[in-house]
Amino acid sequence: xxxxxxxxxxxxxxxxxxxxxxxxxxxxxxxxxxxxxxxxxxxxxxxxxxxxxxxxxxxxxxxxxxxxxxxxxxxxxxxxxxxxxxxxxxxxxxxxxxxxxxxxxxxxxxxxxxxxxxxxxxxxxxxxxxxxxxxxxxxxxxxxxxxxxxxxxxxxxxxxxxxxxxxxxxxxxxxxxxxxxxxxxxxxxxxxxxxxxxxxxxxxxxxxxxxxxxxxxxxxxxxxxxxxxxxxxxxxxxxxxxxxxxxxxxxxxxxxxxxxxxxxxxxxxxxxxxxxxxxxxxxxxxxxxxxxxxxxxxxxxxxxxxxxxxxxxxxxxxxxxxxxxxxxxxxxxxxxxxxxxxxxx
Numbered sequence: 001x002x003x004x005x006x007x008x009x010x011x012x013x014x015x016x017x018x019x020x021x022x023x024x025x026x027x028x029x030x031x032x033x034x035x036x037x038x039x040x041x042x043x044x045x046x047x048x049x050x051x052x053x054x055x056x057x058x059x060x061x062x063x064x065x066x067x068x069x070x071x072x073x074x075x076x077x078x079x080x081x082x083x084x085x086x087x088x089x090x091x092x093x094x095x096x097x098x099x100x101x102x103x104x105x106x107x108x109x110x111x112x113x114x115x116x117x118x119x120x121x122x123x124x125x126x127x128x129x130x131x132x133x134x135x136x137x138x139x140x141x142x143x144x145x146x147x148x149x150x151x152x153x154x155x156x157x158x159x160x161x162x163x164x165x166x167x168x169x170x171x172x173x174x175x176x177x178x179x180x181x182x183x184x185x186x187x188x189x190x191x192x193x194x195x196x197x198x199x200x201x202x203x204x205x206x207x208x209x210x211x212x213x214x215x216x217x218x219x220x221x222x223x224x225x226x227x228x229x230x231x232x233x234x235x236x237x238x239x240x241x242x243x244x245x246x247x248x249x250x251x252x253x254x255x256x257x258x259x260x261x262x263x264x265x266x267x268x269x270x271x272x273x274x275x276x277x278x279x280x281x282x283x284x285x286x287x288x289x290x291x292x293x294x295x296x297x298x299x300x301x302x303x304x305x306x307x308x309x310x311x312x313x314x315x316x317x318x319x320x321x322x323x324x325x326x327x328x329x330x331x332x333x334x335x336x337x338x339x340x341x342x343x344x345x
Contacts, residue, residue, distance in 0.1 A: 018181055018182045018183075019182060021181040021182060022182045024181055024182075025178060025179055025180075025181070025182050025183070028179050028180050028181065029179050029188055032179065032186070032187040032188060032191075033187070033188050033190075035157075035187075036157070036187060036188075036190075036191060039157045044157070045158075046157055046158060046159060046160035047132055047158060047159055047160060048160045049135060049139075049148075049159075049160075051135075051139065051145055051146065051147065051148055052146070052147050052148070052162040052163070052343065052344050053135070053147075053148045053150060053159060053160075053161045053162050053163075054073065054147060054148070054149050054150065054161060054162065054163045054165065054340075054343070054344075055150040055153045055154060055156075055159075055161035055163070055164045055165065056069050056070055056073070056149065056150065056151060056152070056153070056154075056165045056167065057150075057152050057153050057154025057155065057164075057165070057166065057167070058152075058154060058166060058167045058168060058174075058186075059154070059166065059168070059174040059177075059185050059186060059187060059189065059191055059192060060168070060169075060172065060174055060177060060184040060185055060186065061180070061184045061185075061186060061260075062260035062261075062283055063169060063172070063259070063260030063261035063283070064167040064168060064169050064201055064202075065167055065169065065201040065202055065230070065232070065328065066151055066152050066167060067112045067115070067116070067151070067306070068232070068326060068327070068328040069165070069167060069199065069201070069230070069328060070085060070116060070149055070151050071116060071119065071120075071327075071328070072230075072327075072328045072330070073149055073340070074116070074120050074123060074149070076337055076340065077147060077340070077341075077344070078120065078122065078123065080341070080344075081146035081147045081344065082122075082123075082142075082144055082145050082146045082147070083123045083124075083145070083146065083147050083148075083149060084123065084124040084125070084126065084138045084142065084145045084147070084148045084149070085113065085116055085123060085124070085125045085126075085148075085149045085151060086125075086126055086127070086128065086131065086134045086135060086138060086148055086149070086150055086151065086153075087109075087110060087112065087113045087125075087126075087127050087150075087151040087152065088110075088127060088128070088129045088131075088151075088152065089109050089110035089113055089127030089128075089129075090110050090112070090152075090284055091110060091111075091284040091286065092106075092107060092108060092109055092110040092127060093107045093108070094107075094108050094109070094127075095129075096128065096129075096133075097126060097127070097128040097130075097133055097134055097137040098126065098127050098128070099124070099125075099126045099137070099138075099141060100113060100114070100117040100124075100125040100126060100127075104117065105313075106309050106310050109125070109126075109127045110127060110284070111284060111306050111307075111309050111310050112151070112306060113125050113126075113127050113151075114309050115305060115306060115309050118309070124138060124141065124142055124145065126138050126141075131150060131153055131156045131158060131159045132158055132159060135148055135159065146344075147344055154166060154191075154194070154195075155186055155187060155191075162343055162344070163196050163197070163340065163343040163344075164194055164195045164196050164197075165195065165196070165197045165198075165199060166192055166194075166195035166197070166198045166199070167199050167201050168198065168199070168200055168201065169200075169201050169202045169261075170200050170201065170202050170203045170204065170207070170229075171202065171261075171263070171264075172184070172261075173200070173215070173218065174189055174192060175189055175192075175218045175219060177189070192219070193222055195225060196224060196225060196226075196343065197225070197226050197227075197228060197336070197339065197340075198219060198221065198225055198226070198227045198228070199227075199228045199229070199230050199330070200215055200227065200228070200229045200230070201230045201232075201328075202230070202231070202232055202264055203229045203230065203231050203331075205231060207229065212229060215227070226335075226339060228330055228331060228332060228335075228336050229330070229331040230328050230329065230330045230331070231328070231329050231330075231331075232264060232326055232327075232328065233326060233327045233328070233329055234265075234268050234324060234325075234326055235247075235324060235325040235326065235327075236248075237325075238250055238302055238322035238323065238324055239322060239323055239324075239325060240321060240322040240323075241312070241318045241319070241321065242319075245322060247269075247272060247274070247324070248272060250274065250300065250302065250322075251274070251275065252275065252276070252299055252300075253274075253276050253277075253299060253300040253301065253302050254276060254277045254278070254279060254295075254298040254299065254300070254301050254302070255269065255276050255277070255278045255279070255302050255303070256279050256281070256295065256301055256302070256303040256307060256311070257278070257279070257280055257281065257303065257304060257307065258281040258282060258283060258284065258285035258287075258304075258306070258307045258310070259283055259304055259306060259307070260283040262278070262280065265304070265324070266278060269302075276302070277298075279294075279295075284306075285307075285310075286310070287310055287311060287314075292311075292314050292316065292317065295311075295317060296316045296317060298320070299320065300320050300322065301317065301320050301321045301322065302322050302323070302324060303321065303322070303323050303324075304323060304324065304326075305323045305324070305325060305326070307323070308321065308323035
């Protein structure tokens with residue numbers, strides 16, 4: 001509870017600071033608009049590759065579900081193609097191009113690339129802040145790669161993607177937001193026109209056709225754009241080191257989250273009638289020994305898969321640590337798959 005109160009006060013302070021910084025919004029808008037204008041007019045160049053590149057990204061800062069979408073694309077395409085994933089490896093402790101291998105850790109390549117590498121066999125995973133150098137490193141390592149998935153690269157315009165997939169969460173649509181520092185957008189809303197597919201993520205399961213039409217009216221897709229809706233599916237089981245527990249019998253546990261937006265998860269668990277304490281940490285949080293000491297005083301710990309890969313190596317937590325798997329489903333999934341495969345050809 002004490003930790004939650006601290007996070008609440010920090011959140012209020014950040015919101016106040018963002019309002020104070022409102023005069024900087026036009027400056028940020030102008031700089032990012034000019035950059036995009038130069039690329040759009042060919043005054044700044046993007047590099048094309050013979051291998052199809054699929055970019056997954058967003059206009060806002062974090063929390064739109066990029067990693068689950070990358071996993072969905074891998075599951076969709078893996079049967080047909082040899083796939084590589086390139087990420088910047090956010091908050092990793094290394095620099096430059098790093099190729100994932102069996103000895104890699106979340107500190108080496110970042111928690112999300114590590115999770116993807118461990119979950120899928122037969123794909124190549126690498127990290128590099130410079131996407132051109134990262135792609136060239138991947139192709140040098142494995143010339144037989146058929147498709148490269150770029151994670152969180154919508155603003156990285158030095159690479160020309162074959163397919164641009166833009167994600168926008170249902171609860172925080174980009175068309176209702178403004179650019180940094182007061183808003184959450186990394187660039188003006190007009191940047192959405194570069195997308196080929198727009199996916200409204202984290203939709204409620206009972207979203208109506210009327211809501212969908214309202215969203216489409218606000219997005220106002222261009223003739224080349226298609227809009228889809230995706231949903232988070234939570235598993236019924238919590239998976240630990242040595243056992244799997246049905247969520248419905250999990251009681252008096254502590255939820256530990258280091259993700260951009262834990263609200264959907266919290267709402268899901270409360271919807272099951274579960275009672276729990278919630279310890280909130282920042283996105284991609286590096287857990288310190290002080291954090292681990294606190295967690296070791298708790299009972300059962302439930303966390304996300306992304307947080308689990310950062311916590312699982314602390315022996316003191318082994319007997320109490322579980323994660324809740326999630327997956328993504330897409331409305332009109334066959335239509336989505338057809339469009340993606342058409343771009344890949």
